Amino acid sequence: MKKSLIALSSVLMLGGTAHAQKVAFEEYDLANGMHVVLHNDQSAPVVITSVMYHVGSKDENPERTGFAHFFEHLLFEGTENIKRGEWFKIVTGNGGTNNANTSDDRTYYFEVFPSNNLELGLWMESERLMHPVINQIGVDTQNEVVKEEKRLRVDNQPYGSWIAQVKKNLFKNHPYRWATIGSMEHLDAATLEEFQAFNKKFYAPKNAVLVVAGQLDIAKTKEWIEKYFGPIPAGEKPVKQTFVEEPITQQLNARYEDPNIQKPMVVAAYRTPSMKTRDARVLDMISTLLSDGKSSRLYKKIVDEKKMALQLSSFNYSQEDYSSYMIIGIPQGEFTSADLIKEADEEIVKLQTELISENDLLKLKNKYENNYVNGNSSVEGVAENLATYYMLYGDINLINTEIEIYRSITREEIRDIAKKYLNPNQRLILDYVPAKDKADSNESELAKQNK
Structure with a gap:
């Protein structure tokens, strides 16, 4: 009887906690097709501006693997209105932090600022989407950065290649078969035009979701979102390919x-x-x-x-x-x-x-x-x-x-x-x-x- 009461108490307590943590949000679409999600949390004077793009390593050309992860680096190089090398200085100079990460399925960028710098965060993410500067000097610089990352995290890291070996052998047809960091030879062989084409294809409003969370003035946030993201051309939504793997029937x-x-x-x-x-x-x-x-x-x-x-x-x-x-x-x-x-x-x-x-x-x-x-x-x-x-x-x-x-x-x-x-x-x-x-x-x- 005692165990039953304890179990019941645990369920009730956790159920109550989960209910208290329910996340409220509002969502809508801009005219250019970009989906927007707002979450208002007044508990602390911080705000995060984030954009997730539906592009990962599985969307790459098999002869040009590593592009999705490469762009995670490349799109911090600068824009038409943010000079090369200034992105991180602007963020830290305004009390913020930022980062990005890539998976097989998506790429995610974000800035965390004091809530009074929300407009800055929105402007910077709109700049990344609307006015990226993709030139040879940026490509060459980030190529070396990615190579060094691969040397540190994969080539010279104990057990650094196990996940790549699993993917290579577990998938025969699906693009999950190659590592997210990709091939350095493919990146070396790629032309500037190929990088620019990848950006045009996948970095479009219809292929993205903008999430703004934290201490918000909802009306003002919507006004700024329309101001900075509304003018971005819609572009085309990329057509996703479907890849089917045959079942494994023998070890x-x-x-x-x-x-x-x-x-x-x-x-x-x-x-x-x-x-x-x-x-x-x-x-x-x-x-x-x-x-x-x-x-x-x-x-x-x-x-x-x-x-x-x-x-x-x-x-x-x-x-x-x-x-x-x-x-x-x-x-x-x-x-x-x-x-x-x-x-x-x-x-x-x-x-x-x-x-x-x-x-x-x-x-x-x-x-x-x-x-x-x-x-x-x-x-x-x-x-x-x-x-x-x-x-x-x-x-x-x-x-x-x-x-x-x-x-x-x-x-x-x-x-x-x-x-x-x-x-x-x-x-x-x-x-x-x-x-x-x-x-x-x-x-x-x-x-x-x-x-």
Whole structure:
């Protein structure tokens, strides 16, 4: 009886917290097709101006990969009215911060200012869209910047290439098969005209969503948005291609030698459905159950109790078209990558054949309630969530309603989704090994087992 009361109290408390955190917003379209979302939060005198463009690495020419990420850098070079090298000086000089990031699916830019500098933020983002200066000196400068980033984060970073190797082997047809940072050879070969054409095609009002969040005067904000974004020509909305992958029906095996590591790593990767599906949310919960925290099933068994791995985790890498469910482990001592996969498989079989306890399900839902609250606890988080739900999910209201999906997931669904997607014949096994480990380089134990 006591446990039931505690559980009921937890649900009521979290439900109340979630309700209190409901995000209010207003949305509308400009005449040029640009979608605008406003979120008024008077709790602090800050404001974020952000623009998400529906262009990521999946929209690139296979012979010109890296363009989407390159533009994340290039469009800070300057505009017709912001001199080269002045962008960051203007932002910091007015008490602000700014950044940008790129994924396979979208590119996102934002500035955070004191609320009395909202007009400045809107003007700067409109300048990026309306008056970018894309010239050879900017291209050459950012080419070197991107090369240095790749050297630091990929080429010379221990385990820096594992995600690229997973994508390369898990996808055969879809553009998810190449890394977001792309190929330096492709960027070197590209002409200035190609960069200008990419900008014209994808950086258009109809391919963007503007989100303004924070301490706003709504009427004045709308006036400024119309002033700075309204005159931008509509352009054409890019036509998105559809790429279909054939189901994996037999285990794929791949091997990569990394000169920057001394210990091998193994990755089991399963191709899973779009993040927009209910199945993807169930897989999120499965990854949490298996490896989120020291009490999770895989960590407790393989790392804590059996001391078989230095590190082990799993997660559902959610994307717009397909997702990837991954289990990653680094064996220790005499244990091998094959040992880790065997142990992980045993836990997955348990999920496929036994219902998790009601208490485990409650703990999972509590974690997702907490994630929901934390994800909307800052204006920066709210702004990015609003943009993402509008652009990639096609339902902006998910910022308030997606938690209901997680709340409704059942123990039976967790069992059935594990059975549907997480089978040995539906996955890639990547054997990620030290390049200098020649003793095992030709025939690793994992490779022998997978033959």
